[in-house]
Amino acid sequence: MLKLLLSKTLALLATVLAASLVVFVVLQVLPSDPAALMLGTEARPDTLAALRHQLGLDQPGWWRYLLWIGGLLRGNLGVSYTYSVPVAELIGARIGVTLPLALLSILLSTAIAIPVGVLSAARRGGPADTALMAGAQLGVAMPNFWLGILLILVFAVGLGWFPASGFAGWDRGPLAALHSLILPAFALALPQAAILSRVTRAAVLETLGQDYVRTARAKGLTATKALWRHAVPNALIPVVTIIGLQFSFLLAGTVIIENVFTLPGLGRLMFQSIAQRDLIVVQDLVVLLAGSVIVVNFAVDLVYMLLDPRIAAR
Amino acid sequence: MKRLFAAAGLVTLLAAPAFAAKDSVTLGMQLEPPNLDPTGGAAAAIREVDYLNVFEGLTRIDESLNPHPLLADSWTLSPDGLVYTFKLHPGVKFHDGAAFDCSVVKFSYERAVAPDSTNAQKGYFEPIAKTECPDPNTAVITLKRPTGRFLYLMGLSDSVMISPASAAGNKTNPVGTGPFRFVKWVKGDRVELTRNDSYWGKAPALKTVTFRFVADPTAAAAAVMAGDLDAFPNYPAPETLDQLRADKRFTVAVGTSSGKVIMSLNNARKPFDDVRVRRALAYAIDRKALIDALGSGGTPIGSHYVPGDAAYVDLSNTYPYDPAKAKALLAEAGVKPGFTMTLRLPPPAYARRGGEVIAAMLEQVGITVKMENIEWAQWLDQVFGKATNFDATIINHVEARDLDLYARDFYYFNYKSDAYKAIYAKYIAAADPQEQIALAQQLQRQLAADEPAVYLYAAARTSVWSAKLRGMWVNGPIPANDMAAVSWAD
Numbered sequence: 001m002l003k004l005l006l007s008k009t010l011a012l013l014a015t016v017l018a019a020s021l022v023v024f025v026v027l028q029v030l031p032s033d034p035a036a037l038m039l040g041t042e043a044r045p046d047t048l049a050a051l052r053h054q055l056g057l058d059q060p061g062w063w064r065y066l067l068w069i070g071g072l073l074r075g076n077l078g079v080s081y082t083y084s085v086p087v088a089e090l091i092g093a094r095i096g097v098t099l100p101l102a103l104l105s106i107l108l109s110t111a112i113a114i115p116v117g118v119l120s121a122a123r124r125g126g127p128a129d130t131a132l133m134a135g136a137q138l139g140v141a142m143p144n145f146w147l148g149i150l151l152i153l154v155f156a157v158g159l160g161w162f163p164a165s166g167f168a169g170w171d172r173g174p175l176a177a178l179h180s181l182i183l184p185a186f187a188l189a190l191p192q193a194a195i196l197s198r199v200t201r202a203a204v205l206e207t208l209g210q211d212y213v214r215t216a217r218a219k220g221l222t223a224t225k226a227l228w229r230h231a232v233p234n235a236l237i238p239v240v241t242i243i244g245l246q247f248s249f250l251l252a253g254t255v256i257i258e259n260v261f262t263l264p265g266l267g268r269l270m271f272q273s274i275a276q277r278d279l280i281v282v283q284d285l286v287v288l289l290a291g292s293v294i295v296v297n298f299a300v301d302l303v304y305m306l307l308d309p310r311i312a313a314r
Numbered sequence: 315m316k317r318l319f320a321a322a323g324l325v326t327l328l329a330a331p332a333f334a335a336k337d338s339v340t341l342g343m344q345l346e347p348p349n350l351d352p353t354g355g356a357a358a359a360i361r362e363v364d365y366l367n368v369f370e371g372l373t374r375i376d377e378s379l380n381p382h383p384l385l386a387d388s389w390t391l392s393p394d395g396l397v398y399t400f401k402l403h404p405g406v407k408f409h410d411g412a413a414f415d416c417s418v419v420k421f422s423y424e425r426a427v428a429p430d431s432t433n434a435q436k437g438y439f440e441p442i443a444k445t446e447c448p449d450p451n452t453a454v455i456t457l458k459r460p461t462g463r464f465l466y467l468m469g470l471s472d473s474v475m476i477s478p479a480s481a482a483g484n485k486t487n488p489v490g491t492g493p494f495r496f497v498k499w500v501k502g503d504r505v506e507l508t509r510n511d512s513y514w515g516k517a518p519a520l521k522t523v524t525f526r527f528v529a530d531p532t533a534a535a536a537a538v539m540a541g542d543l544d545a546f547p548n549y550p551a552p553e554t555l556d557q558l559r560a561d562k563r564f565t566v567a568v569g570t571s572s573g574k575v576i577m578s579l580n581n582a583r584k585p586f587d588d589v590r591v592r593r594a595l596a597y598a599i600d601r602k603a604l605i606d607a608l609g610s611g612g613t614p615i616g617s618h619y620v621p622g623d624a625a626y627v628d629l630s631n632t633y634p635y636d637p638a639k640a641k642a643l644l645a646e647a648g649v650k651p652g653f654t655m656t657l658r659l660p661p662p663a664y665a666r667r668g669g670e671v672i673a674a675m676l677e678q679v680g681i682t683v684k685m686e687n688i689e690w691a692q693w694l695d696q697v698f699g700k701a702t703n704f705d706a707t708i709i710n711h712v713e714a715r716d717l718d719l720y721a722r723d724f725y726y727f728n729y730k731s732d733a734y735k736a737i738y739a740k741y742i743a744a745a746d747p748q749e750q751i752a753l754a755q756q757l758q759r760q761l762a763a764d765e766p767a768v769y770l771y772a773a774a775r776t777s778v779w780s781a782k783l784r785g786m787w788v789n790g791p792i793p794a795n796d797m798a799a800v801s802w803a804d
Contacts, residue, residue, distance in 0.1 A: 032691040036699055038348060039434045040356025051432045082348035083501060084485045090501060149532055156540045164540035165533045166526060167503055262528045262537070264502025272502070276348060277691045 004301075012294045019290040020072070023283050024065050032277040033057075034081045055081050068283060078280045082273070087284045090269060097167055098258070098265035101181050101188070102250035108189035109196055110243060116193070117200025117239075121208060122227055133201070139194025148187035148260040155183060165262035184261040188254065192246050199242050203235035210234070236307050244300035248293040336802045337521040339783065341795060342534055342546035346502065346527040349485035352471040353426060356434035358712065358793035362547075363505050363525050365471040366796040368409075369490035372400055372419065372453075373469035379572075379623060379714055379791045381465040385414065385475060385491065386453070395460030395745045400453040406514045409495040412477045416447035422476045423455075435472040437718075462744045463715075470792065493518045493798045503527065507797075519801035538564070538778055545779035545786060547795060552610040558778055565781050568611055569788035570622040572714035573773035575612070575664050577657075577672065579706050581766050582728035585649050586705065592765040594643035596633035598679040599672055601771055603635075607671045608664060611774030617758035618717060620772040622789065625754035629762040630769075640679040651680030655705040658686045660693040664773070665708040672708070698726045710773055714791050717741070717757050720766065729766035 035051040036043070052058050056067075071078055077087035116136070120129040156164035162183050168176040207213060208231045216226040255267035262268075266285065273281035304311050347359035352369060366374060374384040383389075386400040406414040423445050426433045433439070441461040446454045457464065467473060480489035488496045493515065494507040507523045526543060528534045531551040537543045538558070549555070549566075558564045577595070579586040586592060601614035613621050616629030644653075657673065659665040666687060673683035688696070697704045711719070719725050721738035737760060741753035762769070775790040785800040 030691070032695055033699065036694045037691055038355045038357070039432065043356065043434050044436050046429070047432060047434070047436050050430045054430070054432065084349055085501075093501060149536070152533070152536045152540075156542075157536050160540065164536040164542050165528055166537070166542065169500060169503075259530045260533055262503075262526075262530065262533050264500060268502050268529075272346065275690065 008294075008298045008301075012291060012298075015294055016287050016291050017069075020069060020283065020287050021065075023286040024061075024068070027279045027282060028061050030277075032279075034277040034279060037277050038082060068280065072284075072287065077284045080273075080278055080281050082276050082278045087281050090281065091266070091284065091288065094264060094266045094269045096170060097181075097263050098251065098254055098267065100177075101185055101254060101263065101265060102247060104178075104181055104185040105188035105192065105250055106243065106247050108185055109193040109246065112189065112193040113196035114200055114239070117197040118204055118227065118232055120197070121201045121204035121231075122223075124205060133198070136194040136197050139191050140198070142191055142194075144187050144191050145256045145260050147190060148184065148257055151183045151187055152261070167263050167265075181263075184257050184263060187260070188250060188257050192250075196239065196242055196246070200235065200239050203238045204231055207231040207234045233307070237304060240300060240303050240307065244296055244303075248296050251289065251292055251296075337519070338524065339520055339522075339544045339797065339800060339802075340524040340526055340542070342528050342537060342543040343525055344527070344529055344531075344534065344548065344550050346529075347505075350488040350496070350499065350505070351484040352474055353422075353476060354432045354434075354485060361471040361793040362795050363507075364488055364490070364492075365474070365792075365794045366492060366798065367494045367507060367523065368488050368492045368496055369471070369474035369476075370492050371469050371471075371474045372402075373465050375466065375469040375792055375794075377787050377789050377791065379466070381469040384469070389465075391745075395743075396457050398455045398457070398464065400455070402451045402453060403514060404451050406491050407512065408477045408480065408491055409489045409510060410477070410480055412479045412489075414475060414477070414491050415450035416445075416453045417450070418475055418477060419453040419455075420445040420447060421478050421481075422474070425476065425481065426473070433472055435470070438467040438470070438472060460743045460745050462742060462746075462750045466715075471794070494523060497522075516798070518798045520797060523797050525795075545777065545783060547775070547777040547779075547786070547790065549776050549778045552776065555776065555778075563781055565779050565783070567777045567779070567786070567788045569775045569777070569790060570613075570620060571712070571773050571775040571789070572620055572623075572791045573710045573712045573775075574615060574618055574620060575668070575708065575710045575770045575773055576618070577706055577708050577768040577770060578727045579767055580702075580704055580728055581730070582702070583705060585647060585653075588647045589764060590643045590647040591649060592768070593633060594640040594647070594649075594679070595676070595681075596765050596768045597636045597643065598640035598681075599675050599768060599770070600635040601630070603675075604668060604671050605771050608668055610664070611776060612771035613774075615769045615772050617762045617769055618711070618720070618767075619715075619754070619758050620791075622772075622791070623715065625751040625758075627755045627758050629758060632762045633765070637679050644679060644681075649681075652682060653680070654682040654684060656684045656686055658688055658693065658697055658704050658707045660688060660690055660707070660709065662710070664710060668708050668770070708770075712773075712793070715754075717754065720757075720761060727766050729764070731760070731764060734760050734764070 035048050035055060035057060039047060039051060056064065068078060079085065080087050080090055083090060116132050120132040123129045152164050156162050163180050166180060168180045170177045213226055213230050216230045217223070254265055255271050258265045258267040259271065269281065270285050343359060343362055345359045347363055348357050349355055350360060350364055352360050352364050370384050372384060372386040373381040375381060385403055385406060387403050389398055389400045391398055402416060408414060423439055423442055425431060426439045427436060441457045441459060443456045443458045448454060475491060476484065477489060493510055493513045495510045497506040497508050499505045504524050504526045509518055509521050528537055534546060535551040535554040538546050555566055559566050579592055581587055605612045605614065614630040616632040619626050657669050659669040669685050673685055676683050697707050717738065720729050721735050734757065737753060737756050741750065741757060744750040744753055777786065779786055782803045783800065784803055787796060
């Protein structure tokens with residue numbers, strides 16, 4: 001266990017370092033000058049030079065990389081070029097939107113997908129299975145931004161139950177904050193649930209065909225009991241793998257949904273800072289996301305061990 | 315099912331604000347400001363939040379671009395046109411309690427031209443030789459040469475008054491003398507302002523003003539229709555305007571802006587260095603059809619100036635749509651049919667969609683257009699910054715009265731004309747308003763004759779707001795949302 005933890009931590013550091021180098025080099029190659037973007041089309045050369053000097057952009061690239069990495073190691077993410085505030089503060093505020101949103105949608109998607117997948121596996125070939133899997137097919141095909149717009153039109157513009165966009169903020173109470181996250185969470189969760197329910201169905205179908213399920217039935221368990229006690233628990237490993245992948249996707253890939261619902265989350269921060277060439281923010285975000293993907297993968301490995309003690313014994 | 319509806323109703327109730335006389339306004343903006351200091355960045359979004367709300371200058375610019383007294387109650391100009399004596403409004407205080415007097419004027423203007431200044435319009439302050447303070451309420455500004463536009467320039471957002479005590483923090487915590495004070499900025503979401511109860515002038519009707527940043531046009535339309543936003547100046551979703559016009563809850567206002575949408579040509583590159591080619595391109599484009607195709611409104615123009623400004627002269631018929639004439643001119647200049655040019659297009663619809671329309675029109679006169687979509691940062695770096703690596707681009711020059719662009723030694727379209735520079739020198743020195751207008755018109759004619767860029771249309775400014783809202787600016791000649799005079803009808 002300790003060895004596993006150590007090797008995972010090393011892998012985390014190595015990956016983050018590699019990611020930092022790649023993103024830094026790529027951003028240097030990109031045609032851009034953050035100072036020119038900030039000062040616009042009327043700026044004079046001496047004004048541009050003054051701003052570049054203030055931002056530290058007049059120093060050589062390798063030195064800026066070392067400064068940045070040195071800062072990261074000491075827990076200093078640097079100061080945003082455009083906003084002129086510490087990047088840690090920016091990211092901190094945005095995580096408060098993106099993380100709850102990702103958690104809420106993963107909860108929703110799991111809560112929908114597992115019962116649907118298990119039910120359609122149990123009723124394989126029946127009308128319930130056909131209907132549910134047709135629904136899932138539709139869900140897979142539906143882009144989440146389109147679903148988002150549809151939800152806004154029906155529940156915000158039409159019925160007025162939810163705000164059409166924006167985030168109330170946690171300082172207005174958890175109810176108000178959750179209220180503004182419900183529609184985006186559904187828009188993210190439904191397509192994910194569609195994928196997850198198909199995976200669940202396939203996994204449960206496979207375990208249903210196993211000898212131990214037949215044995216369980218032979219020793220007198222009802223079909224339902226055999227399903228929930230033996231088939232479902234053994235089908236969970238692929239399901240957990242997909243949930244882990246989806247969580248990483250949700251953390252990093254909320255760019256579009258955050259734009260559709262105008263939520264001030266990490267995805268929009270990433271989008272804005274790329275457009276404005278706020279390079280230091282982009283660099284920090286890439287490192288953060290690379291790190292979080294590795295952490296999520298590690299958490300998934302731990303869950304494997306819980307689900308299947310043989311993995312830990314190995 | 316009933317229970318579900320009840321639960322949803324409960325959630326709605328919890329979220330609904332208490333009923334009271336409405337004294338707050340929430341405005342939508344597409345772009346978030348990068349910071350909140352109008353003297354430290356060019357972004358229009360900074361001004362749309364701050365200007366005349368938080369920060370004020372010696373003069374103010376109204377909806378028709380005329381300067382009026384603001385922090386300066388009155389002024390006199392010496393007969394040689396070199397010395398302005400401003401009488402400052404007494405007893406004005408910044409939001410943090412710091413006093414406004416002549417030392418602040420001196421500080422603000424000297425800071426703008428300092429070597430480490432990051433004022434995007436440093437050139438505005440270049441004519442100032444010195445600022446002197448004979449007494450706290452009098453500012454005497456001596457110019458190096460007569461500058462007819464001085465009162466106008468000092469009224470713009472780049473010239474607002476900054477207190478020495480708060481100058482360093484204005485990017486994140488702006489402190490001015492205006493009718494509203496800054497409350498907070500939730501990055502990526504909104505900026506909140508509240509009424510300055512100790513304002514020196516007329517107290518505004520609104521208690522709070524919130525600017526919300528909604529980048530996506532579809533989301534903007536939904537937020538307006540759902541009532542999340544009370545107003546959206548520069549409304550970004552023209553395809554929904556008909557629906558909003560039919561809805562009694564909204565006012566759709568179409569006004570003018572200072573934006574000139576032009577197809578800039580690289581005058582240093584063959585064959586665009588030949589005026590016949592540039593004129594041929596102008597003849598080949600049907601401006602009316604282009605405006606109709608884009609659907610966001612506008613007026614055809616023939617030079618770098620917009621209708622609605624006093625000095626405007628209508629030159630839109632200098633090169634009427636005439637493909638045959640275009641072909642003849644191209645043949646005369648030796649441009650063979652099948653000539654290929656590259657059109658570099660930044661993200662806005664006027665460029666991307668407009669580029670497609672123009673490409674089709676140029677195809678008719680035998681020019682093949684290669685369209686290249688680029689993002690803003692690339693546009694600024696490659697087209698604007700280096701100015702060598704492009705044939706043509708489509709761009710909206712939003713700055714008001716920016717005839718100086720063509721008089722610069724270096725500017726990205728590489729236009730060089732001694733005749734233009736000579737008229738321009740007279741124009742900026744002219745003190746008499748009538749003479750200034752006459753010279754501005756000469757400059758416009760010179761541009762129309764030389765056609766360094768193909769002048770397409772003056773962009774309209776379309777805004778949507780609640781039918782009960784009063785006092786919003788219909789025209790937007792400069793980026794601003796002046797909220798001091800805005801109120802709700804009962």
